[in-house]
Amino acid sequence: MSESPRESLGRVACPAEHESTSGVFYFWVDRAKSVERTQIVVTKSTVGTRTVSFVGIVQEVYRRSRQKDIGEEAARFDGRTGERPPFESEGVTYAEVAILRTDPVAHTPPTEESEVFLATPEEASKGYGVDRMGHKLAVGLLRNGGEDFAGTACVDLDFLLGKNGGHLNVNGIAGLGTKSTLLLTVNWLLLREAAKQKRDAPGDVKRLQLVPVIFNVKNSDLFFIDRWNTEFRKNDSANRGDWRALGVDDPRPFVKPQFFAPQEKGLTTPVATGGRSSDVAPYSWSLSDIIEGGLFKYLFAEDDLGNANLGGLVGEVEEYLTGGSPDVPKLKVGGDDFPQNFQELLDWFKLNKNEKSFFGDFVLATKGSFFRRLKYIVMEGNGVLRREDTKGNPLAIPRTGIDSPLVIDLNGIHRTPSLQRFVVAAVFHQIMATQGAKQVIGLKYLITLDELNRFAPKDSSDAITQQLETVAAEGRSQGVILLGAQQQASLVKPRVIENAAVRAVGRSGTLELNHEVWKFLGHSTRNAASQLLPEEKLLYQPSFREPMLAKIPFPPFALSEGDAEPAEAGAAAKTYTVPERDIF
Amino acid sequence: MRNEPSPFLKKYGAAAVGATPPQPNIPLVPEGDEKSKSAVERAVEMAEADWVPVSVAETPARPGEFPVRFIDGSHTGHPVLCVKTELGWPIPLLLSEVGAVALRSVGRRFEREFAAVDRVLSFVADPFPWEDVEAFAADMANKSELRLRVLPANLPDLTEFSPFDYEAMRSQARVRAVEEMKNLERLALAVDRGVPTLVDGPLSRVTGNPPADSPLLIGIAKMQEAAYLHDAGWRTLLNLRPGQRTPVFKIVGVDGKNEGRISVATWFLKLAGGSQLAPNWGYVRAEVPWDQFAVQFRGDFGFVNRLSRWLIDARCRSQSYARMPVSLDPIVRAEDCLKPLFTPFPVLANRLYRTAGLFRGGEL
Numbered sequence: 001m002s003e004s005p006r007e008s009l010g011r012v013a014c015p016a017e018h019e020s021t022s023g024v025f026y027f028w029v030d031r032a033k034s035v036e037r038t039q040i041v042v043t044k045s046t047v048g049t050r051t052v053s054f055v056g057i058v059q060e061v062y063r064r065s066r067q068k069d070i071g072e073e074a075a076r077f078d079g080r081t082g083e084r085p086p087f088e089s090e091g092v093t094y095a096e097v098a099i100l101r102t103d104p105v106a107h108t109p110p111t112e113e114s115e116v117f118l119a120t121p122e123e124a125s126k127g128y129g130v131d132r133m134g135h136k137l138a139v140g141l142l143r144n145g146g147e148d149f150a151g152t153a154c155v156d157l158d159f160l161l162g163k164n165g166g167h168l169n170v171n172g173i174a175g176l177g178t179k180s181t182l183l184l185t186v187n188w189l190l191l192r193e194a195a196k197q198k199r200d201a202p203g204d205v206k207r208l209q210l211v212p213v214i215f216n217v218k219n220s221d222l223f224f225i226d227r228w229n230t231e232f233r234k235n236d237s238a239n240r241g242d243w244r245a246l247g248v249d250d251p252r253p254f255v256k257p258q259f260f261a262p263q264e265k266g267l268t269t270p271v272a273t274g275g276r277s278s279d280v281a282p283y284s285w286s287l288s289d290i291i292e293g294g295l296f297k298y299l300f301a302e303d304d305l306g307n308a309n310l311g312g313l314v315g316e317v318e319e320y321l322t323g324g325s326p327d328v329p330k331l332k333v334g335g336d337d338f339p340q341n342f343q344e345l346l347d348w349f350k351l352n353k354n355e356k357s358f359f360g361d362f363v364l365a366t367k368g369s370f371f372r373r374l375k376y377i378v379m380e381g382n383g384v385l386r387r388e389d390t391k392g393n394p395l396a397i398p399r400t401g402i403d404s405p406l407v408i409d410l411n412g413i414h415r416t417p418s419l420q421r422f423v424v425a426a427v428f429h430q431i432m433a434t435q436g437a438k439q440v441i442g443l444k445y446l447i448t449l450d451e452l453n454r455f456a457p458k459d460s461s462d463a464i465t466q467q468l469e470t471v472a473a474e475g476r477s478q479g480v481i482l483l484g485a486q487q488q489a490s491l492v493k494p495r496v497i498e499n500a501a502v503r504a505v506g507r508s509g510t511l512e513l514n515h516e517v518w519k520f521l522g523h524s525t526r527n528a529a530s531q532l533l534p535e536e537k538l539l540y541q542p543s544f545r546e547p548m549l550a551k552i553p554f555p556p557f558a559l560s561e562g563d564a565e566p567a568e569a570g571a572a573a574k575t576y577t578v579p580e581r582d583i584f
Numbered sequence: 585m586r587n588e589p590s591p592f593l594k595k596y597g598a599a600a601v602g603a604t605p606p607q608p609n610i611p612l613v614p615e616g617d618e619k620s621k622s623a624v625e626r627a628v629e630m631a632e633a634d635w636v637p638v639s640v641a642e643t644p645a646r647p648g649e650f651p652v653r654f655i656d657g658s659h660t661g662h663p664v665l666c667v668k669t670e671l672g673w674p675i676p677l678l679l680s681e682v683g684a685v686a687l688r689s690v691g692r693r694f695e696r697e698f699a700a701v702d703r704v705l706s707f708v709a710d711p712f713p714w715e716d717v718e719a720f721a722a723d724m725a726n727k728s729e730l731r732l733r734v735l736p737a738n739l740p741d742l743t744e745f746s747p748f749d750y751e752a753m754r755s756q757a758r759v760r761a762v763e764e765m766k767n768l769e770r771l772a773l774a775v776d777r778g779v780p781t782l783v784d785g786p787l788s789r790v791t792g793n794p795p796a797d798s799p800l801l802i803g804i805a806k807m808q809e810a811a812y813l814h815d816a817g818w819r820t821l822l823n824l825r826p827g828q829r830t831p832v833f834k835i836v837g838v839d840g841k842n843e844g845r846i847s848v849a850t851w852f853l854k855l856a857g858g859s860q861l862a863p864n865w866g867y868v869r870a871e872v873p874w875d876q877f878a879v880q881f882r883g884d885f886g887f888v889n890r891l892s893r894w895l896i897d898a899r900c901r902s903q904s905y906a907r908m909p910v911s912l913d914p915i916v917r918a919e920d921c922l923k924p925l926f927t928p929f930p931v932l933a934n935r936l937y938r939t940a941g942l943f944r945g946g947e948l
Contacts, residue, residue, distance in 0.1 A: 066902070066920070067902060067904075068902065068903075068904035069904070071903065072901065072902045072903055072904060075901045075902070075903065076901050076902075078901075085692075085897070085901070085913075086692065086894070086897045086898050086913070087689065087692050087693070087694065087898065087913050087914065087917070088692040088693050090693055090694065090917075
């Protein structure tokens, strides 16, 4: 049986004002066909002696009538809507296409009258250079118009995990839950791949190992990622179909993640985290933990450290309190009055601050300022900062790969943003120190952090912001990958955004999309970004000439307590088997 | 690379010429749509003295009474070269593209059913040795980027025109090219005679007398040269308001049979009007073969009104179209379908110049 001939959508047209370039071309649409924005199309032209194939994405579809102005449009009906001219106006539909790829590489436009076809999944995939990706990860389904797909939407792991670039940044308005979906899905898929490599080559020192650290910033939403999502179950068949298209036959919740929440003031238990209580570990830091971790300066915010005097005093106090070797700092054990916890530190400082010899390089006002700020953070953070305990439960990030993520709650301390920032900085500091000391080949720390605007605000330059900037700029080479998100990238430190090699844009506000940070998206793409569906993301990485519109499959894991199935039903998720199929 | 000039062009001293307007001081060979004086019978619908505008009712045309195919032709071209005979007569070579198209209405839309375009080079060839003309024609036809068909035109009547009259020679060449366009229109018409068809222009241009019972043929003439009307007729015509027509009258062909000389039932119809429209503008002359009118439609003026209503409804309404007041939408659309098939004239002319070995300023 012969294959039916491929039907063309239209032909390239390049009259004045619609000239083809090496980046854009236009085509008129056959009147029996429809073309939609985001469809991927192909055409071939003879350029000189070569035949060049072009793959492009429809940026916009236009319709033009045969009338010259609106007056003529009305005249056809004699200005009366009830009129029916004997013949249709029969305008023309045409589309603007951004070229994604040419084969062979040619910086030349397609020529007029070349036939344009809808791309096959293979052609679409080639358009985005999937065939050239070293290690690809399918994260969604590649949109091909409003309802159809052209295969999978892949990102290049060489851009995500550090070889050619690193980090993923997601932008999107609040309320649709789509930023978390993508971030958690990427975590899930990477864990799946790491598990597969572990099974296939357990002795391979270069195999992918992951330590996923997920910060929970809103309610206790991410404390239920080991439970089935009831919404997934409601449309089980279709959702599984989407995952199957990605090569995942058995989507399921995360297996045995470890949950950490701020320790309650005066207790050994964590703060309440919604319906999850039994398997949540508390985290906290005593003064000695702070000194041992080198975290003292992170207790103070930008306003504090921005002042040279106060910053200097913070440094001197830390130095004064620190003993042990440079590699293994310890809280000094001095005489009876040497502070061994935060309360003692406050008392000691209060008692001595008026003496001239006590940190004599600093005036009384500076010492008073230091004391007030330390008192504020210790009082506000009482619980996470153990005011009277000599030992806390500091977060200990593993130094080797693990099979499930660590979920660290920040919502329990949402009333003290400075404390939230401290916790994030403490984790980053620890990871950077670990990786800086001795890097395990193949070990990647995946740090998932929403609300980046809170942790690395655009106009801030404090230690915590600098920490995130350092991670963004240098983390990839040390195996520290930031999977960040925010509602408005324009409010985040540009260096953090710009260093994310893979960027995803969910539905975003039009005001936000007009900011400088979004100029890399064309007008049409920005317009599209303001109208995306909740499950859609525009994915961009340096090898793409235009962003890729992907549908992210609905997550099988709950992203809020309200969507979580009861724990008993979720127990089935605790046996995890790695499917045979290779996603790379 | 510079091409070798055609021997013919070299031998007869070809030089580049542009599109100059016809010179008014030299009599032109008639070349309009209606150059023949035919007999006119005006008392078909009412006595000559009683002529008054007839208002066209709203009654819609019945199947078979209105066209579903539309034929239009197009000609574009002007002299691009001029050669001289041994006697020094100036002979312009007219480069033209001619074409014809047939549109069929399907519901309220149109489909291009037939289209043909030809590139021709016409000139008065009689003064040249035939073998030179033949060799030149073969040369032009074999140039792959030109594929020009050479059309020999007749000498003008030398008892009426001087052989040194460039305009007379040009006019002859143009008439020949237009004749070629008509041939294509005839072809477009002949492709399907099974449905009522409207032709842009008088019917006599493209058809002989069709059988009385064959599908309706309609001609729409925009250019009026022949004086068909008497004084009362003119007054009626100039008093027409949009939606009115003159009484039907008959134009009798020379023998009533031969192509180009068919008898027609005809009437003027005012399509458009308005305060800014000159009184002699906005009307067309519709015609149908007399035999069809008399036999198939039994001389029914109701049919004339219904067809007129259809034509009024199908009028062009685009102000931006220069000939909007005298155009029908289907014909404008046919033109839209045909014109893009033409090669931009400067491109064609330059190819010919290059072929002729003409460069910079027209040196050979």
